[in-house]
Amino acid sequence: MLRIGYGFDVHQFGGCRPLIIGGVNIPCMKGIKAHSDGDVMMHSLIDALLGAACYGDIGSMFPDTDAKYNNIDSRKLLRIAWEKITRQGFLLENIDITVILQVPRINTYIYQMKHHLSQDLNCSVTSINIKATTTDTLGYIGRSEGIACIAVVLLTR
Numbered sequence: 138m139l140r141i142g143y144g145f146d147v148h149q150f151g152g153c154r155p156l157i158i159g160g161v162n163i164p165c166m167k168g169i170k171a172h173s174d175g176d177v178m179m180h181s182l183i184d185a186l187l188g189a190a191c192y193g194d195i196g197s198m199f200p201d202t203d204a205k206y207n208n209i210d211s212r213k214l215l216r217i218a219w220e221k222i223t224r225q226g227f228l229l230e231n232i233d234i235t236v237i238l239q240v241p242r243i244n245t246y247i248y249q250m251k252h253h254l255s256q257d258l259n260c261s262v263t264s265i266n267i268k269a270t271t272t273d274t275l276g277y278i279g280r281s282e283g284i285a286c287i288a289v290v291l292l293t294r
């Protein structure tokens with residue numbers, strides 16, 4: 138059985154948190170505003186995985202009203218979610234991720250991001266694709282007010 142999942146997340150610039158995408162701390166003039174570590178890649182990927190497994194969403198699995206999730210490394214959330222999903226017998230087929238941002242350029246960090254995801258999901262880097270695009274200066278992303286990420290996953294059981 139094939140199960141597809143889709144996830145989308147946005148975080149805004151303007152806070153004091155470092156820019157972390159895919160567990161990589163990326164040098165950036167702008168900080169991120171978030172209750173969590175603001176990792177759009179991890180959050181959209183968790184939502185995609187939960188979606189494929191029919192497990193609701195990241196907000197219901199890890200409520201932001203629960204103090205134990207404050208400031209938590211989103212890679213830990215990914216590992217917890219993935220453990221629950223694999224316990225149901227799901228296997229990962231592939232992941233395709235698009236990070237949408239005007240600044241900064243992240244191309245040189247993509248290998249490291251893939252490496253993190255492959256560690257957290259216990260899969261090969263060849264199952265993971267990560268790409269980055271801009272909005273050609275249009276909209277909130279084009280004005281560098283925030284960063285978005287879309288993740289699509291395919292699971293089998």
Ligand SMILES: [Zn+2]
Pocket residue numbers: 146147148175176177180
């Ligand atoms: Zn988020």
